[in-house]
Amino acid sequence: MRNIFALIGLFATVALANFQLDSFQVYVDSVVPGARYGLSIRSVKTGNEIGNIRGGEKFTPASTLKTLTTAAAVHFLPLDYAPKTQVSLNGSVRKKTFVGIINVRGAGDPNFSGRYYADPFHMLYAMADSIHALGIDSVSGKIDLDSSYYKGPWRAEHWRKNFYDAWYGAEIAPLGFNDNCTMIRFKPGAKVGELARAEVVPDVGYVVLKNEMVTVPGKKRKWTWALDSAKPEITIGGAIGIGVDSSQLVLPVRNPIAYFKAAFIHALKERGIAFMEQPNVQEGIQIASYTYSAAPFLSFLDEINQRSQNLHAETIFRNLGAQKTGVGSVESGRAMEMKFLAEMGIDSTDFEVWDGCGLSPKNKVKPSTETKLLAKMARHPKGSYYINSFAGPGIGTGGKRMLDLPYPWLTRFKTGFIGEVHGLVGYIYTLDGDTLAVAMYFNETGKNPDAQLKDALDTLWTRLVYSANDSYASFMKMKQMWLGAQNVAGLTARLEYFSRLMKGTPYKLGPMGESYLDSIENKPLVYMDSVDCVTYLEHALAMALSPNENEIFNTLQKIRYKGGKIGYVNRKHYLLADWVADGKYARVMQVPGDTVIKRTIPKQDFFKAKKIKYDTPDAPMDLRYLPYNRAMELASKPYEGPLMVTGVAFVAGANNLDATHTGFVIFRNGELPKLRHAAFKKHVIELTLKDYLASRKGKLPGITLFEFLKQ
Structure with a gap:
């Protein structure tokens, strides 16, 4: 069997082991057998x-x-890009009647619909209204629709035949109305045996509806529909039960340019302007010109990526x-897409x-x-607008x-x-600050x-999502705890506060690791359920050191790892030799x-x-x-002075180890x-240092106190 897993570089090898992609294929084979599965995961950061x-x-x-x-x-397009529909009046006005030609030039604006505005008109x-504002209440002439902005055909090629009869397969033109679709709303007739009552919504006098749907007993829903391949004719048939309230179909309309004209004439009438067609009218001088843009560019992105609107995608593609x-x-x-890919350094032959x-x-x-494209766009100067246009759980096509x-x-x-095709692409934000x-x-x-x-x-x-955000709830808990301590000032007071707040947390040996970033211990990077x-x-x-709640994660990783670089080899494994000796967050105290x-x-x-x-030679260290x-003498005397919080290392008896335990x-x-301290097999508890030392008599050489350093 061929190897279907490709690893790129050391980082890829490490992370792959933690994502366990072999289990992905096993799962696919078990729940959707025979389906060909493709997957790519890429770090945006690297x-x-x-x-x-x-x-x-x-x-x-x-x-x-x-x-x-x-x-x-x-x-390629500026963020303030918006298609401009141009309207000009060429003729003259005679007693509130415009005589001449209204020219409308389309530039691919799909938002002459109810998507951006509640009213499609x-x-x-x-x-x-712009025409009426000139004192015009009637038009005698004709409407010329300039569709030269697009080179045909209006109907996209290479689609499956049935797509052209679905709302999502509507024809594409530089002038359009209502997504180039109409709604057929219908309900049972008054009696069994009568035709259903049906209407076209919105009805601009263009779509011809042939109603052959019959009302039958009960709640039967066996209706049918058919569209003429070239003309704006829709036939509905079949049966609707008299117990059915109502229903509706959204269907494409043939010839969107003619549909736009009918809708425009309807709008003129609704706004108090009568239209009388005069095919032979002569074009006069231009007396007025207007430009209209229905919606901004970012609304296009939302419609396309969040709601997967095909018409908007096809228009912006041509635009x-x-x-x-x-x-x-x-x-x-x-x-233009191939040029874009070349500029991004992506092999265009892969698309x-x-x-x-x-x-x-x-x-x-x-x-x-595809992930290379997504990663490039995440780092693009306008990348945030791109990413924010995507759907998500409960949003757009991710609504369910x-x-x-x-x-x-x-x-x-x-x-x-x-x-026979399903796809899901996008971004996953990770706890370590990367984006996948x-x-x-x-x-x-x-x-x-x-x-x-x-x-x-x-x-x-x-x-x-879970693998890249292992124990995210713990991270949120730390944020909440930090927010609750905003009135606690000073490192000493904050250390006392947070160490006290964590009392009662269950003990668990080695609860943390490098999550998906390393394969040796892929435990959570943050973990508050046990310590x-x-x-x-x-x-x-x-929590005590972080200047704000958003810096908690980074601060924690800098404390745990050399240089803050997450990886098992960089973890400060030894308390005194690594953790304290690093010298950035703690320092050994000299005690008489x-x-x-x-x-x-x-x-x-x-x-x-x-x-x-590990190439660094082992070298002797000073252990103070x-x-x-x-230590017992120190622990047996009441302290005199202001509040002080230190760390303590309980020195190991073995010569190959620095410390066996620690606490505040x-x-x-x-x-x-x-x-x-986090007591072994118990939880975070508090007791006198004297009592703890007494319990370790004969087993403990001594203690090292260390102070925590302000940043």
């Missing part, structure tokens, strides 16, 4: 691919192709070509583009190239998807679906139910009566056992500590020093 399954094979992307359409548009009314080459067509749109919306089954893309994610803001995605660009596809899905395929994609996507002695110190110190000895920590053996190369008897020591005026 640009490196973390791992893939069939990432180099081409897949039909369905509507996820819109991510390319909108990316090219965002790259909003823009047409604005046009009519991009028209804006940059002078011709609006599939060919010019494709040429096969036949439209702007993804309906053509001839469209192809490689998962690994992944609703059980407790933190839905951790992902944005674009969905895709046509027959992800692309998943199912092709050749056979008889697997669509709902099951969607659920499989959502399950795998959710698994990635060991060191992670207790680290979490409390991170202490002593210094030499110890060599065998770090090379430690890492060798983990099969990690207060011998046990002197709270010094309050007039009281014995108190030890707060």
Whole structure:
């Protein structure tokens, strides 16, 4: 069996092990057998691919192709771009009657509809109002519609035949109205046997409705519909039960240019302007000119990427070509997308583009190239506008998807679906501050139910979200705790506050690791459900030092890792030799009566056992500590002075180890020093340092006190 997993670089190898992509394929084979699955995961921060399954094979992307359409548009078009529909009156006005030609030049504005404005006539009314404002209450002449902005055909090629009879397959033109669709609303007749009552909404006198639907007993819903291939004729038939309240169909309208004209004439009439067609009227001088833009560019992105509106995708695809080459067509749109890919350093041959919306089954893309596109766009100067246009759990086409994610803001995605094709691409934000660009596809899905395929994609996507944000709830808990301590000032007071707030937290040895970023210990990067002695110190110190709640994670990782670089080899494994010796967050205190000895920590053996190369030679270290008897003397005397919070290391008896345990020591005026620590097999507790030392008599050489450093 061929190896379907491709690893790129060391980072990719490490992360892949933690995402366990082999289990992804096993899951796919078990729930949607026979479906061809493609996956790519890429770090936006590094640009490196973390791992893939069939990432180099081409897949039909369905509507996820819109991510390319909108990316090219965002790259080339200004953010204030808006298609301009131009209206000019060429003729003369005679006693409130305009005699001449109204010329309307379209430039691909799909928002002459109810998508951006509640009323689909909003823009047409604005046009009519401008004419009426000239004192005109009737027009005698003709309306010329200039559609030269686009090169045909209006009907996209290479789509499946049935798509042209669906609302999402409406014809594309530089002038359009109401998504180039109409609604057929119908309900039962008054009696069984009568025809159903049906209407066209909105009715501008253009669509011809042939009603053959019969009212029958009960609640039967067996209606049918058919569209003429060229004329705006719709036939509804079949049966509707008399117990049915009502229903509706949204269907495309043939010849959108003629549909626009009918809607414009209707708007003129509604605004008090009578229109009398005079085909032979002569064109006169221009007496007025107006320009209309229905909606801003960013609204296009939302319609395309959030709601997957095909008409908007096809218009912006052609508009991009028209804006940059002078011709609006599939060919010019494709040429601009190929130019965009070249400028982004992406191999354009990895994409096969036949439209702007993804309906053509001839469209192809490689998962690994799709994530390269997404990663490039995340770093694009206008990338935030691009990402924010995507859907998400409960948003747009994600309205019913992944609703059980407790933190839905951790992902944005674009969905895709046509027959035997499902796609899901987008972004996952990670706890470590990276963003993952992800692309998943199912092709050749056979008889697997669509709902099951969607659920499989959502399950795998959710698994990635959780893997990249292991124990996110702990991170949120730390933020809440930090916000509750905004009135606690000073490092000492904050250390006392947070160490006290964590009392009662259960003990667990080694609860943390490097999550998906390393394969040796892929435990959470943040974990508040349980702590060991060191992670207790680290979490409390991170909250105490962080200047705001958003810096908690970074502060914690800088405390835990050398240079803040997450990785098992960079973790400060030894309390005194690494954690305190780093010198940035803590420093050993000199205490009267202490002593210094030499110890060599065998770090090379430690890492060798983990099969990690570690080149730094083991060297003796100075270990300063207060011998046990002197420590008991210190712990037995009430402290005199202002509040002080230190760390304490309980020195190991073995010569190859620096310390066996740690905690906080709270010094309050007039009281014995108190030890707060994560007690083995118990929880975070507080007791006098004296009592703890007494329990370790004969087993403990002594203690090292260390102070925490302000940043």
